[in-house]
């Protein structure tokens with residue numbers, strides 16, 4: 168199954184967290200299964216907080232971009248539309264809350280989960296959490312708001 172980020176148009180694919188066209192970014196891939204979205208990410212040694220543990224800012228970035236990706240996938244599904252089709256359902260982070268429940272070990276693959284708590288109008292509230300070796304170490308919530316048309320129009324204008 169395609170990741171939602173692989174369906175974003177090129178102009179909206181430069182985000183540090185989730186843009187497939189950002190060679191220095193995290194390039195996370197969120198796959199929607201009809202119920203939740205899952206992304207997998209293995210931190211690099213330079214993503215260190217203290218030796219052996221993952222930097223919290225990276226974990227927040229994973230929650231952030233997986234949250235906006237989950238919102239996009241869920242919004243297309245709710246509208247009965249094919250992901251990535253225009254007019255684009257692309258979401259910005261209005262609010263990001265992250266709780267670090269316990270230290271996240273550096274080395275193993277992280278599994279990032281995203282589920283929709285609320286979807287109404289242009290707003291999607293996503294609960295997200297990070298699992299490593301079967302334990303949840305981070306829990307968060309993203310309020311994602313659909314990018315207003317005037318913002319998209321500026322970026323998508325081709326002249």
Ligand SMILES: CCCCCCCC/C=C\CCCCCCCC(=O)SCCNC(=O)CCNC(=O)[C@H](O)C(C)(C)COP(=O)(O)OP(=O)(O)OC[C@H]1O[C@@H](n2cnc3c(N)ncnc32)[C@H](O)[C@@H]1OP(=O)(O)O
Pocket residue numbers: 179182184231232235257258259260261262287288289290310312313314315318319322
């Ligand atoms: C980075 C800027 C890009 C600009 C160009 C965008 C076009 C490209 C689009 C897509 C590319 C995406 C690239 C990936 C992004 C990955 C994640 C990030 O890093 S995003 C960067 C950090 N986030 C921001 O910089 C947002 C800055 N904030 C804003 O621009 C506005 O505040 C925005 C669009 C988020 C909302 O403004 P409104 O005027 O459209 O919203 P209203 O109509 O007032 O609210 C809609 C609903 O959302 C709720 N809402 C709005 N802000 C909220 C908040 N902070 N907390 C809770 N709810 C909030 C409201 O209560 C309302 O809810 P009710 O419909 O009444 O239920």
